[in-house]
Amino acid sequence: MRAVDSDRRPGPPWPVVALGGLAAALLTLPLAALVIEAPWSAAAEQLRAPAAVQALRLSLTTSLLAVAVAFLLGVPLAWVQARVEYPGRSVIRALTTLPLVLPPVVGGIALLLAFGQRGLVGPALGSVGVRLPFTMAGAVAAEAFVALPFLTLTVEGGLRQVDRRIEDAARTLGASRWAVFRTVTLPLVRPSLTAGAVLAWARALGEFGATITFAGNLPGTTQTLPLFVYVTLNGSEPDGAIILSLVLLAASVVVLVALRDRWLRAL
Amino acid sequence: MSRREAPAGAASGLDARVTARRGELSLDVHLTAAAGETAAVVGPNGAGKSTVLRVLAGLTAMAEGGWISLDGERLDLLPVERRPVGVVFQDHLLLPHLSALDNVAYGLRRRRGLRRVAARALAGDWLERVGVASRAEARPSQLSGGEAQRVALARALAVEPALLLLDEPLAAVDAAARPTLRAELRRHLAGVPGVRVLVTHDPVDAASLADSVVVLEAGRVVQAGPMADLALRPATPYVAQLVGTNRWTGHGDGRGGVTVDAVHLDVPTAPAGPTVLVVDPRAVTVALHRPAGSARNVWSGRVEAVEAGTGVTRVRVGGDLPVVAEVTAAAAAELALTPGAAVWVAVKAVAITAV
Numbered sequence: 001m002r003a004v005d006s007d008r009r010p011g012p013p014w015p016v017v018a019l020g021g022l023a024a025a026l027l028t029l030p031l032a033a034l035v036i037e038a039p040w041s042a043a044a045e046q047l048r049a050p051a052a053v054q055a056l057r058l059s060l061t062t063s064l065l066a067v068a069v070a071f072l073l074g075v076p077l078a079w080v081q082a083r084v085e086y087p088g089r090s091v092i093r094a095l096t097t098l099p100l101v102l103p104p105v106v107g108g109i110a111l112l113l114a115f116g117q118r119g120l121v122g123p124a125l126g127s128v129g130v131r132l133p134f135t136m137a138g139a140v141a142a143e144a145f146v147a148l149p150f151l152t153l154t155v156e157g158g159l160r161q162v163d164r165r166i167e168d169a170a171r172t173l174g175a176s177r178w179a180v181f182r183t184v185t186l187p188l189v190r191p192s193l194t195a196g197a198v199l200a201w202a203r204a205l206g207e208f209g210a211t212i213t214f215a216g217n218l219p220g221t222t223q224t225l226p227l228f229v230y231v232t233l234n235g236s237e238p239d240g241a242i243i244l245s246l247v248l249l250a251a252s253v254v255v256l257v258a259l260r261d262r263w264l265r266a267l
Numbered sequence: 268m269s270r271r272e273a274p275a276g277a278a279s280g281l282d283a284r285v286t287a288r289r290g291e292l293s294l295d296v297h298l299t300a301a302a303g304e305t306a307a308v309v310g311p312n313g314a315g316k317s318t319v320l321r322v323l324a325g326l327t328a329m330a331e332g333g334w335i336s337l338d339g340e341r342l343d344l345l346p347v348e349r350r351p352v353g354v355v356f357q358d359h360l361l362l363p364h365l366s367a368l369d370n371v372a373y374g375l376r377r378r379r380g381l382r383r384v385a386a387r388a389l390a391g392d393w394l395e396r397v398g399v400a401s402r403a404e405a406r407p408s409q410l411s412g413g414e415a416q417r418v419a420l421a422r423a424l425a426v427e428p429a430l431l432l433l434d435e436p437l438a439a440v441d442a443a444a445r446p447t448l449r450a451e452l453r454r455h456l457a458g459v460p461g462v463r464v465l466v467t468h469d470p471v472d473a474a475s476l477a478d479s480v481v482v483l484e485a486g487r488v489v490q491a492g493p494m495a496d497l498a499l500r501p502a503t504p505y506v507a508q509l510v511g512t513n514r515w516t517g518h519g520d521g522r523g524g525v526t527v528d529a530v531h532l533d534v535p536t537a538p539a540g541p542t543v544l545v546v547d548p549r550a551v552t553v554a555l556h557r558p559a560g561s562a563r564n565v566w567s568g569r570v571e572a573v574e575a576g577t578g579v580t581r582v583r584v585g586g587d588l589p590v591v592a593e594v595t596a597a598a599a600a601e602l603a604l605t606p607g608a609a610v611w612v613a614v615k616a617v618a619i620t621a622v
Contacts (some may be wrong), residue, residue, distance in 0.1 A: 163360075165356070165360055166360050166362060166363065168324075168326045168347075168360070169354065169356060169360040169361075169362070170362060170373070170377075171325075171326070171347040171348050172324050172325075172326070172347060172348075172350075172352060172353070172354040173348075173373050173374035173377050173378055173422065173426065174348045174349075174374060174377035174378030174379075174426065175348055175373075175377045176346075176348050179348075179377065183373075184362060184364075187364045188363065188364060
């Protein structure tokens with residue numbers, strides 16, 4: 001007979017294991033179904049279809065532009081939030097984080113009421129020749145709107161980790177504030193910048209509700225991949241929708257792999 | 268403390284009235300040092316020592332009424348990056364994303380405007396000089412405490428500062444490596460033509476590295492002057508404790524022996540040539556007869572002064588090698604130590620710090 005291992009714990013309670021297993025099945029089964037049921041033989045043909053290529057290309061363009069916008073505006077916002085103490089900072093943080101949890105369609109309506117032709121600032125923008133609703137710029141704006149919080153929160157967290165005395169040390173070595181930001185601060189938060197950008201890109205790529213509400217569903221202009229998938233699934237070509245869903249799934253997997261150090265190892 | 272206005276030009280060296288307000292601390296410190304001189308700023312924790320350095324470097328805003336004049340120019344009117352200052356920080360604060368070499372090159376490029384290749388070549392020379400050339404490509408996280416502090420020193424020296432600021436440069440170095448690093452630091456400081464300001468809480472550092480001392484308590488100067496002057500009339504118990512330290516300059520033979528005046532002393536390790544010896548007065552024993560024990564550093568003298576404190580009596584002994592000893596009040600009474608008494612003084616070799 002083996003000696004009883006004093007460290008050995010009793011077996012896990014079966015209801016917990018059963019419910020946990022059910023949850024795992026709920027999460028993985030649909031994805032497995034997508035992979036198993038996909039019309040693989042038609043994949044090459046579907047991916048070459050002009051409409052699909054157009055949607056793919058548009059999605060890549062708009063999502064990357066959205067990330068660029070998020071980067072350009074989000075990094076300064078994150079810096080201000082991390083470094084400047086001002087009254088109402090937490091209110092601003094709450095408001096700029098809201099799109100994370102806001103139903104995207106509400107975001108789309110809000111964008112319309114702000115930048116639409118009869119919106120709050122839409123007419124002013126229109127007078128200088130900027131028209132957002134139902135344009136590709138509008139699709140980019142909708143994606144940036146939902147993606148920005150991912151970037152700002154991640155980068156703000158990274159900036160808070162930076163030992164500011166290291167920046168002080170760089171200044172005593174003759175670096176101006178701007179030089180310190182470029183040559184010390186940004187390199188030190190590079191992991192956060194990468195993670196934030198990847199997260200923002202994934203969110204922008206999958207954006208549906210705000211885009212269709214604010215920018216519409218115009219093929220070649222605002223009909224991004226998720227919109228195209230939705231339309232074709234209900235139309236004559238459900239196969240195309242499934243294949244393009246696989247493309248989006250693959251993108252998600254790539255994102256997860258890219259962020260594995262940050263997320264999976266921390267658990 | 269004098270309340271005079273900023274001095275008008277031409278004076279060489281540092282003349283500063285450093286003021287700052289930070290929470291409870293109100294700092295107002297008059298600091299002077301000639302070029303080629305090291306001034307130590309000492310004091311208990313929270314006295315504002317590091318704040319003095321931060322204000323001099325421009326990292327902390329100066330409060331009203333302050334000024335910093337270096338070689339006749341107003342330093343406080345310049346932004347941090349344009350001040351001709353080099354700073355060695357307590358925990359080195361090397362740029363973590365750059366190699367040791369690039370940390371040194373950073374200042375050469377930014378401050379002195381050197382090109383990348385030239386800056387890296389010169390940075391390599393500096394690493395060589397502080398003895399860490401072999402670690403040039405290492406990241407700061409891969410360096411030992413002593414190595415990191417050497418790189419930090421090279422980085423500060425490389426910009427050829429007119430004002431070198433050192434904030435507890437040995438505090439983050441482990442005790443075993445400290446004596447070596449202290450001796451190296453002394454050698455490097457001697458090669459800096461500008462003004463050196465050293466912040467430390469360690470009397471041994473102050474005694475061995477500095478020419479003059481400014482003692483801070485609660486943001487104010489309680490005493491300032493050459494170490495020896497402070498020892499004559501310590502203004503506060505803190506100063507007394509600080510300057511009670513014996514400090515001798517002698518000549519090392521490179522084999523563990525140092526000759527100070529007419530006395531030959533055995534020390535644990537000592538370099539050849541000019542050597543500074545520091546001895547805690549508590550490590551000095553005083554006896555009426557020549558001690559027979561293992562202590563080999565024995566000499567005779569006459570008691571010059573006896574100063575009774577609480578439980579501790581400080582005895583100043585003159586003669587071949589003047590020395591201050593701290594003995595218990597009971598021992599002082601037993602020996603009947605009075606000025607003029609002939610005594611023997613002994614110091615164990617291991618109690619002597621040679622720099």
